[in-house]
Amino acid sequence: MWKDYSIGFIKKNRASSLSVLVAAFISALFLSLLCGLFYNFWNYEIESIVLEEGNWQGRITGTYKENAVFDIEHFANVKTAAVNEELSDGQTLVIDICFYNMRTVYQDMPLIAQKLGVPDSSVAYHESLLSTYFIHDPQDASPPLLLAFYLALLLLVSVSLVLIIHNSFAVSMNARVHQFGIFSSIGATPGQIRTCLLQEVAVLSAIPILLGSFIGIALTFGTIQIVNVLADGIVGRRDAVFTYHPLVFVITILVSVLTVLISAWLPARKLSKLTPLEAIKNIDELQLKRRKKSRILARLFGVEGELAGNALKAQKKALRTSTLSLTLSFLGFTLMLCFFTLSGISTNHTYFERYQDAWDVMATVKDTPIEDFTYEDEIHALDGTDSVIYQKAEAYSSVPTEAISKKVESLGGIEELAGNSVSAADDTYTIQVPIVIMDDSSFAAYCEQIGVSPSGTGSVILNRIWDSVNSNFRYKEYVPFLTEEQDTIILQNCDDASTAVTVSVLGYTQEPPVLREEYGNYVLVQFLSVSTWKQIKEVIGNAEQDAYIRVLDTKDRTLTELNKIEMELTNILEHEFMLEIENRVQEKIDNDAMLNGYKLIIGAVCALLALIGIANVFSNTLGFIRQRKREFARYMSIGMTPEGMRKIFRIEALVIAGRPVLITLPVTVLFVWFMITASYLNPMEFLSVAPIVPIVIFIAAIFGFVTLAYYIGSKKILKCNLAEALQSDYMG
Structure with a gap:
């Protein structure tokens, strides 16, 4: 039955x-x-x-014999044990271990170490791999x-x-x-x-x-x-x-x-x-527990607005999911687009636009002091390029108070600008001094560019400090740091202030060489030649291990051309040095691809939420047909026309689709305003690239689908015999 x-x-x-x-x-x-x-x-x-890291779950290091592998394999839970030839040397063996039940790895590895007689510090766990299986160190x-x-x-x-x-x-x-x-x-x-x-x-x-x-x-x-x-x-x-x-x-x-x-x-x-x-x-109809007047809808649309408002209130619980889904989807979509737009503007400011005329190819020469690098001529001879070979070091300098420029004093002194970044003692300031060591020919070209004689031993000082009083970090303005009356500067070893050397000042400038470097706001950057560095390196020390090669393409700067430069650099250096090479155009392509990937994933989640909301609207609209038939039969009995009923449906669709928009847009405006203010961006920069078109398309899609749901429901209601609907238990 x-x-x-x-x-x-x-x-x-x-x-x-x-x-x-x-x-x-x-x-x-x-x-x-x-x-x-x-x-x-x-x-x-x-x-x-x-x-990337190997297929092992536990690793143990010790000075035992190779038959230790045999002993380890006889542990009940050990699946495989093998010597890692790359990490082992003549005295120390590194054994990689896999388990049948990897969830006991944190209990089994200490027992294996105890059996082999090595301390627990010799045990390592492949945490990145284990975490993918939701296995974590209990400690x-x-x-x-x-x-x-x-x-x-x-x-x-x-x-x-x-x-x-x-x-x-x-x-x-x-x-x-x-x-x-x-x-x-x-x-x-x-x-x-x-x-x-x-x-x-x-x-x-x-x-x-x-x-x-x-x-x-x-x-x-x-x-x-x-x-x-x-x-x-x-x-x-x-x-x-x-x-x-x-x-x-x-x-x-x-x-x-x-x-x-x-x-x-x-x-x-x-x-x-x-x-x-x-x-x-x-009675199988939509009912309101407490009737409230829909004042706004009544004023805008008259009686139909009042009736639509009552119907929406009666369906409030059923429509809660669709309202929440549509609001979250639209909010997530707009915030995502605005965030990525602001992020793109910021990235262009701080990286791609900032350095687009500074470098095209960067090569990091691993573990190579610049004074031992012997391929300057080959690098500088690359066709259609401008290149600089350099290395970085760190030092400190004691600068007397009278050497600070009048402009700094007029802004409240170095303490007002730099705060705790510069320390004072007696009548001197201790200032951090980044050192950029350039190959001799590049240093000579830089000196010629800024009008300084490169002859003799000495440094060029980047004589500027950020005016943090009158400018923000986004649009920095600089003022002279020193008075430029000093002919020498004292450079101190970072680890031992008593170890120092006096270096001649070849000149002062506010124009740094064209490198892919960002310097501190309150430091005295020194530019030296390799010849000068050789004379002071034993005293100063603290040089980075790697050297850098900055190459700027003076031709068409296409990806093909930059790939060619990469290949030429590799051919010159790879047989003797370990290299990491970056390509500015390729990095931009990779960055855009990753952003598009993020947008795709987040956009898919937003679309998923929107589809859930829209599906719920369709479900409610079609499901309430029987109940709405009874409702509209009463309206017809008091003289409402089919056009009036269509108007009610249109108002309901407008409210359901419009509510997420009315909630989201003010939140988005506040979010964008906060982000622009916090990042000190020019609002016009955002407005010129604001994602208005995709947001409008998303809004149109929401309105379109909600309207379609109500159109289908209203059409089904209006074409049936509403009088029969009051008597029949079936919808027909």
Whole structure:
């Protein structure tokens, strides 16, 4: 009997059945997509770690013999043990260990160390790999939680889907309260009513769950391909390969089924608890517990606005999910676009635009003092380039108070500008002195550029200090630091102030050489030649280990040309030095690709929230058709025209779609204003590149889909016989 009733109801109530179908499909689709993306992200992370750091879980270092490997392999939980040839030397062996059950690695490794007679300090754990399996050091108070965060997000979305789909089922089931009240009055038990409702859900949801799961897998594959395309060309990155485990599919199906069953069980349980009298008395219409006037809508749209406002208040609980989803999606989308726009402006200010005429290719020559570098001529001879070879060091200098410029004094003194960055003692200031050591020919060219004679031993002083009183960090203005009357400057060793050397001052300048360097705000930068550095390096010390080669392309500065320069540098130096080479144009491409990837991921989350909200609007609109038929039948009985009813629907759609916009735009404006103020950006810079078009498109999409949902619902209501709707229990 119940089987026949369920089949009959499904056939005669297609709109209600459709909302259940859509809810189940969306649930399975989103869960399949999220599970697939999570699994692929997790698998990619593991493969990357294994490729870069090796496939080991525990590592032990000691001076034991190689037969220690044999002893380790006989531990019950040890899967493999092998000597790491790259890290081992003639005296010390490094053994990499893998376990069958890696979750006991933090208990097993100390036992192995004890067995071999080495201290616990000789034990190392592959924490980055273990953390991907959610295995953390029990002694670590702050373990990495990135993957745990993604898993928590997955669970949160699953719970959200339960709440969203619950609304769809609640709408469908609540429309049948009167029917089940009659059944209950003639002997139907609450258990029979629940079984009837759940078997309907099972029949309606089976195919949508399977279909949604398979489409989710396809979308996962497509998303990975899109990410690979966007990230194509990023140096050092390997393409993600789509992988899918059967267990992921099983989990997706189980979670989808569980989600749908919970969503259906909640309203079914509530419905089955109603007494027959309560159910029969249910008039099956939208009801307001307390009537409040919708003053704004009434003033704007008249009687129709008042009626639309009452209908929206009656549906407040059912529409809560759609309102929240649409608001969060639009807020997240606009904040994301504004954040990345502001971030791009800031990055261009501080990096790409700032250094676009300073360097095109940068080579870091590892562990090489500049005085030992012997390829200056080959580097400078590269066709169509301007190059500088340099190294950096640190020192301090004691500067007498009378040497501070009058401009600094007029601004309140060095203490007012620099605060604690400069220390004072007696009549001197101790100032940090970064040293830039340039190859002789580059230093001579720089001296010629600023009008200083490069002859003799000495330094050029970058004589400037940031005027923090009259300018901000975004648009810095500088004033002279020293009076420029000193012919010499004392440079002190950073570790021992008593170790110092006096260096002649060849000249003062406020124009640094064209390098990819950013200097401190309250320091006295010194530019030296290699010849001068050789004479003072034993006293000053504190030189960085690496040397740098800055190459500026004087031709077309295309990526092809810069790649050619990279290749030429590599051919000259790779046989003798370890190099790291950067390409400015390639870095810009990589940076844009990463930003596009971030936008894609966050945009997809926002689109997901928007789709959830829109799906909820469709579900409520189609599900409430029966109840709205009774409502509009009353309106027609007092003389309302079909056009008036359409107007009510249009007002409701306007409010549902417009509320997220009205909430979001002021929040976005405040966010942008705060970010611009905090970063001292010129507001016109943001306005000239503000993401207005995508925001307008997103708004239009929200309005379009909500309007479509109401159009379908209103069309179905208006073409039926509203008088019959007051008498029939089926929607037809």
